Amino acid sequence: MHGYAGKVLYVDLNTGKTRIEPLNMDYARKYVGGIGLGMRLWLDNSEGGVSPLSPENPLVLAIGPISGTIFPTAGNGHAFVAKSPATLGIGEAVAHGTFGSEMKRAGYDAVILNGKAEKPVYLWIDDDSVQLLDAANLSGKSPSETEDAIKEDLQDYYVRVAAIGLAGEKLSRIACIINEKTRAAGRTGMGAVMGSKNLKAIAVRGTNDIIPAKSDEFMEMVQEFHERMKGPATRKYRTLGTAENVLVHNSLFCMPTRNYNNAHFEKAEKVSGEILNEKFVAKIIGCSSCAMRCEHEVVIPEGPYKGTLTRMEYETLWAMGPYCGIDRLDAIIKGMELANYYGMDAISAGVTVGFAMDCYENGILSKKDLGGIEANFGNSEALIQLLEKMGKREGIGNILADGVRSAGQKIGKGAEKLAQHIKGLEVTGYDLRCLKTAALGFAVSFRGADHNRHGAYAFDVKGKVDRLKAEKGRGKMVRDMENLYALIDSFIVCKFSRGTYYKGLSDMAKLYNLVTGIEMTDKELDKSGARINTLARLINIREGLGRKDDTLPWKVMNMPIPDEGPVNGAVVKQKELDLLLDDYYESRGWTKEGIPTSATLKDLGMEGLSEIVKGKGEA
Amino acid sequence: MVKIHERKFVSADPEKCVGCQICEYICSWTKEKGFNPLKSRIRVVRVNQLANMAVTCRRCEDPPCVAACPRDALKQSDETGTIMLDMDKCNGCGWCIEACDYGAIMLHSENKVVHVCDLCKDEGEPQCIKWCPEEALTLVTSDVLAQKARIAAVKKLFQEAKKKK
Numbered sequence A: 001m002h003g004y005a006g007k008v009l010y011v012d013l014n015t016g017k018t019r020i021e022p023l024n025m026d027y028a029r030k031y032v033g034g035i036g037l038g039m040r041l042w043l044d045n046s047e048g049g050v051s052p053l054s055p056e057n058p059l060v061l062a063i064g065p066i067s068g069t070i071f072p073t074a075g076n077g078h079a080f081v082a083k084s085p086a087t088l089g090i091g092e093a094v095a096h097g098t099f100g101s102e103m104k105r106a107g108y109d110a111v112i113l114n115g116k117a118e119k120p121v122y123l124w125i126d127d128d129s130v131q132l133l134d135a136a137n138l139s140g141k142s143p144s145e146t147e148d149a150i151k152e153d154l155q156d157y158y159v160r161v162a163a164i165g166l167a168g169e170k171l172s173r174i175a176c177i178i179n180e181k182t183r184a185a186g187r188t189g190m191g192a193v194m195g196s197k198n199l200k201a202i203a204v205r206g207t208n209d210i211i212p213a214k215s216d217e218f219m220e221m222v223q224e225f226h227e228r229m230k231g232p233a234t235r236k237y238r239t240l241g242t243a244e245n246v247l248v249h250n251s252l253f254c255m256p257t258r259n260y261n262n263a264h265f266e267k268a269e270k271v272s273g274e275i276l277n278e279k280f281v282a283k284i285i286g287c288s289s290c291a292m293r294c295e296h297e298v299v300i301p302e303g304p305y306k307g308t309l310t311r312m313e314y315e316t317l318w319a320m321g322p323y324c325g326i327d328r329l330d331a332i333i334k335g336m337e338l339a340n341y342y343g344m345d346a347i348s349a350g351v352t353v354g355f356a357m358d359c360y361e362n363g364i365l366s367k368k369d370l371g372g373i374e375a376n377f378g379n380s381e382a383l384i385q386l387l388e389k390m391g392k393r394e395g396i397g398n399i400l401a402d403g404v405r406s407a408g409q410k411i412g413k414g415a416e417k418l419a420q421h422i423k424g425l426e427v428t429g430y431d432l433r434c435l436k437t438a439a440l441g442f443a444v445s446f447r448g449a450d451h452n453r454h455g456a457y458a459f460d461v462k463g464k465v466d467r468l469k470a471e472k473g474r475g476k477m478v479r480d481m482e483n484l485y486a487l488i489d490s491f492i493v494c495k496f497s498r499g500t501y502y503k504g505l506s507d508m509a510k511l512y513n514l515v516t517g518i519e520m521t522d523k524e525l526d527k528s529g530a531r532i533n534t535l536a537r538l539i540n541i542r543e544g545l546g547r548k549d550d551t552l553p554w555k556v557m558n559m560p561i562p563d564e565g566p567v568n569g570a571v572v573k574q575k576e577l578d579l580l581l582d583d584y585y586e587s588r589g590w591t592k593e594g595i596p597t598s599a600t601l602k603d604l605g606m607e608g609l610s611e612i613v614k615g616k617g618e619a
Numbered sequence B: 001m002v003k004i005h006e007r008k009f010v011s012a013d014p015e016k017c018v019g020c021q022i023c024e025y026i027c028s029w030t031k032e033k034g035f036n037p038l039k040s041r042i043r044v045v046r047v048n049q050l051a052n053m054a055v056t057c058r059r060c061e062d063p064p065c066v067a068a069c070p071r072d073a074l075k076q077s078d079e080t081g082t083i084m085l086d087m088d089k090c091n092g093c094g095w096c097i098e099a100c101d102y103g104a105i106m107l108h109s110e111n112k113v114v115h116v117c118d119l120c121k122d123e124g125e126p127q128c129i130k131w132c133p134e135e136a137l138t139l140v141t142s143d144v145l146a147q148k149a150r151i152a153a154v155k156k157l158f159q160e161a162k163k164k165k
Helices: A025-031 A034-044 A099-106 A143-154 A187-196 A215-229 A232-238 A242-251 A273-279 A314-320 A329-342 A346-361 A380-392 A403-411 A436-444 A457-461 A474-491 A495-500 A505-516 A522-542 A554-558 A574-588 A598-603 A607-613 B022-032 B064-068 B095-099 B127-131 B142-164
Strands: A007-012 A018-022 A059-062 A078-083 A090-095 A110-114 A121-126 A129-134 A160-163 A177-179 A183-185 A199-205 A281-285 A295-299 A309-311 B008-012 B043-048 B051-055 B074-076 B083-085 B137-141
Touching: A007 A129, A025 A034, A025 A522, A034 A059, A034 A078, A034 A090, A034 A110, A034 A474, A034 A522, A059 A187, A078 A099, A078 A183, A078 A187, A090 A177, A090 A187, A090 A522, A099 A121, A099 A160, A099 A199, A110 A121, A121 A143, A143 A160, A143 A177, A143 A199, A143 A329, A177 A187, A183 A187, A215 A232, A215 A495, A215 A505, A232 A242, A232 A495, A242 A273, A242 A314, A273 A281, A273 A295, A273 A329, A309 A329, A314 A329, A314 A346, A329 A346, A329 A380, A346 A380, A346 A403, A436 A457, A436 A474, A436 A574, A457 A474, A474 A495, A474 A505, A474 A522, A474 A574, A505 A522, A522 A574, A522 A607, A598 A607, B008 B051, B022 B043, B022 B127, B064 B074, B064 B095, B127 B137, B137 B142
Parallel strands: A007 A110, A121 A199
Antiparallel strands: A007 A018, A059 A078, A059 A110, A078 A090, A090 A183, A121 A129, A160 A177, A160 A199, A177 A183, A281 A295, A295 A309, B008 B137, B043 B051, B074 B083
């Protein structure tokens, strides 16, 4: 077998027993790998309505068919899938590094973790040998410390480790899973699911060769893509990095600022990607097989946070900076390091701090409520203190650690309206009021507010459409992008390399064929992309989500952009959202209620799952 | 004996190396037709995010691996400095591994004899250098390394002097 390892590992944490089953090749063809395969396996191994932090919610780790090869960026990703404690729908998060390729060499396409261990344990996968080892001495350690301790423990420094921090142990709904110090499977609270199983970490060593099916042609394609990786398609990531977005978004007035009170940050110049690179970036490193490298490592050279070392990207910089009104890069970087230390999704963590600051400024949370912190926007010390409290679940941190939706409900007094989330997942750095294609993408994203499920902001930001207009046709644009992004996360390749696939899905189909030997076309791949999105929709329907949840944060629909400038007064009205949703559902072959029709399921070869939509009403 | 200007080896520039492992992948592919870092003759070390470097055989002047081998399985080529292995004699005892200060000679994970970089003698040029996307790897002699270090040091001195002016 080529591409796929052909094996799925089941681990029962209740008993410590493991078993291996052959990979269902029908699933492999239809759902590719990564998030697609992961979600399909999750569905088979769970009951509808399962409580996300119960032992019955399986945590699935899935690798893609290209993993372990030399193909640029394709060798290195892995995906976690489970029901999300944040959204109560399907959760998934992808990370890169070297962990995924090691897992492939160990001989698994997926690992399904069921049940809950009696005591804290970590999973040690050494090719065919799979053990649960005591993790008592790892409790409370950061993912980075955990990785180092496990390497010491196993006396193998090339072991790859994915671990949770204290936030995951304490079941914070914004907890993530981190591998290799700085790479996070960040969104949707997968770290809390792992913590609920008393599973501190997964360590893996794989020794098997990975051999593509058509190796000569494959190596020719690799050579071609090595050239493309050096070209204009990856320029941004190789140079300033995603932090370049700060000034771009700010100039377009599409950078949510101070918890969406503004769309423009007057001090953006102080936290720009340009300044970040000039003053803080010490080194840019790469994941396994990358050929581009993008990971901007920053070091704080002086001041109160001197010596802090972490990775920095636009989203996390934005969340802890402009979104909290903070203009000090050193504090933002320290905040990022703290998020990694406790194992919290840095986007959700920053957005939650911004929310708390808004509550404070509106008199909803008092200085006393906050344990003595004067949490005005722009107070960088408050950012650090609140993050510490969230990581440890101390005081107000106990409420904030579960993200803005949960915190808004618990705090009340109108705090719900200040909680900027979709389906319970915190917003990301695109002001949806003036990016209406993106707004649709965010509203329908199956994992909640996120740019990485569709990348539909590109049409708006690059001026390919009138970004202030909600009109027919946007549905198909979002649909096509969602299909592509689902495939990228299923193959798994890196989204930063998406521009090197000059022929789009045809290039991806060729890659799939050369690695796996399985015939594939661009049309078939697009169908797989549609199938994966529809599968996620079916899961969400099973878990009780529907059209009512395909909505936008309160401020996006009720507080027009106040800033003088090109998009003053922009807002998304319910009527506009309805038009966009109708258009999108139609392009997907779903009913007005967002339910996939039986004809659509048949077309996608998903008749077997029609039980889920039975009785939900067809148009 | 090979002259000081002729004994070449693969050297990584830690300023340029990003730890991407492409050298490992292409090495194992070239030598074994499989992607597997464990079978690579060059290995990447990431001490932390800032410290990345690929390490391979330095072709020492008086190679301790050869001296350590109790079965005379290793010898150094007079012509090129390459460490050569007699597979029939090697029993994988690991004395050479212990002797090497750089971890550049390793036990093969399957056939249980040691392997070490031969500069891709069958390919004409080291594939890791050809494929490194950062141009972090170069084929150098000790003398060239020393030249480069001297030039860098002197340049720095003059820049410092300029600044002070």
